[in-house]
Amino acid sequence: MKNLMCFFLCLGLYLLLPSAKAGEATQRNEILGRYAAKDLALPPTPPKVGFQNFIMTSLARLLLKQDLAAVSANILREDFQPWLTGTDIAIAGSLCKRVGDYDFIMMGMLHMAYADEEAGQTLLTPEARHKLRHVLLYEKGNKHHIKFRLKNCLPIKIKDTENHILMTETARYLTNQLLHKEALKAGAPSDEYDNDKNGFEDWFLEHLSEFLRLDFDELNSRPYQGYTMIALATLHTYAEGPRVKLMTRMILDYLSAKTAIQTMGLRRHTPFRRRLENLDPKDFLQVDTAMSWYLFHVGNNRVYAGAETAEVDDYMFLMAAVDRYEMPSQLRDIFYNLQQPLFQTIHGRDPEAYYLSPSFLLTAGGRHRHVFGYFTKENSVLAVPTTIIPRSQGTNTKEVFALRGPEKWSKRNNLCVAANFACGSHLSVPASAQESAEVVGAWTFYRTKDFQLAVYRKGERAFWEVQEPGNYEVFKQSVLKNNATDFSEKGVNTYVTSDGRRIEFDWSQKKLSVNPIVSIDGVKTLANFKDWPLAEGDLIQSAGDGLIKITPPGSSRSLTLDGRDIHQPKRFED
Secondary structure: OOOHHHHHHHHHHHHHOOOHHHHHHHHHHHHHHHHHOOOOOOOOEOOOEOHHHHHHHHHHHHHHOOOHHHHHHHHOOOOOOOOOOOOOEEEOOOOEEEOOOHHHHHHHHHHHHHHHHHOOOOOOOHHHHHHHHHHHOOOOOOOOOOEEEOOOOOOOEEEOOHHHHHHHHHHHHHHHHHHHHHHHHOOOOOHHHOOOOOOHHHHHHHHHHHHHHHOOOOOOOOOOHHHHHHHHHHHHHHOOOHHHHHHHHHHHHHHHHHHHHOOEOOEOOOOEOOOHHHOOOOOOOOOOOHHHHHHHHHOOHHHHOOOOOOOOOHHHHHHHHHOOOOOOHHHHHHHHOOOOOEEEEEEOOOEEEEEEEOOEEEEOOEEOEOOOEOOEOOOOEEOOOEEEEEOOOOOOHHHOEEEOOOOOHHHOEEOOEEOOEEEEEOEEOOHHHHHHOEEEOOEEEEEOOOOEEEEEEEOOEEEEEEEOOOOHHHHHHHHHHHOOOOOOOOOOEEEEOOOOOEEEEOOOOOOOOEOOEEEEOOEEOOOEHHHOOOEEEOOEEEOOOOEEEEOOOOOOOOEEEEOOOOOOOEEEEO
16 A cells, blocks of 8 residues: 555656646546556455555546446445444453444545535446445434443443544534435435534534634644544535635644644654554654645655655545645745744644754654543653754654653653754764764764754753754854853753853753743743643744634745634635
């Protein structure tokens, strides 16, 4: 499924095409053609075995209008029957077990059903169409999937996870649309499937608006964020309710802006929730499914510089190819054509901090937060090392400068980051930078292709200043001159950057709720993370009330997303 050679060959077409839109159309047909040429995969079995190949090979044939009879016959197989949407879970062996995850399959089948609908119901046989709409897409009406029960185990209902709720409710909303049209055509309209009359429209708008006010509970989730993106983009593509359609586009725009600030070449190493098993991936793109979705919508393979060894999720890429979300061009440019540095903090559910420069990305590793996870640790917010990811190389923490923080991951507060400055503990230096190291007392200076770096170490603790490549000697002498005194291992220290800014920091801060950056140029920072606004910085501004303003650097067009009134969401470019 992950055929990199073919993938990058297809992706290279972008450099040869006159416009991103033309490139997307060509690439869409390339990947559809690839999967239409594969054997038609059998329908999936519980919990979701084989669902990606089934969706890709079936959907590709429908959209290219090939082997249509075979697709219908596949849908009509007697052994293809639905099972439960929502979480698939097993606790204490088979004692507490729920076979779920059917909502994953529904996302692809919605595209199949709507492809047939938009083709005038000419792609599927009447029997296959009926089974798809009335049997396989069984979530309908207005009884929402929020919680589930583990029979024979817990007497209470448990709230399902964010991505499962969103996928299931997207399937319900869009299936209602199809069935409402079908009932109208038959002359027997029913309010059950009218999303406006049954109250679903307002419920969904309220649910969606929370993402603009609070961000996502599943923070940068590995591997689930990609499936959240698919649900939002599918809803945006087919929703006929103008407010729901607009609200989902606004959420996708916000996420695109956030992703632009937290990635370098679509590589990121951010704090995330969920899955402890993914805390130390082999590379930054491992199980980070959202990046393959963005790869299509960014529309230029230069964003993947230095990541040629990374695995790309073809399913996410194909699903991006068939949705109709268009990333604003001023956001797309940030991914591969940034001209000036940006500093950004985000605090929806948990604090994040980023300094994105044209040649490198400095990312705070976040702080640990325990989240109840059905008696596991898989749902907690996990802090990763603070890292510098260069533009030209580096796909894992061994290949980049990193401040790992405490060895016990549950004690990590890796949020000591300001513009081009970071502090922490347990420094690791990539082998590629060792040759350039110049030691001056407690300082070590490095010169790389993408940046110059001054590192101060004391015991396990360290801090650094990172700058774009420039006059190395001037940089080094400025750092040494501005910081002639020693730094204390405990308490608050003051560092003066090479360009004269004064940063007070406490690199011994152990409280996970307290910001280690104390002040910048005499201005106190917000000490407690709970007081941080949703977004503050050079790209995104929001107080967390549903109003988000995005101002790309060097662009004359700022983007305003106003979801404060769910009955009148507004999106406009200044």
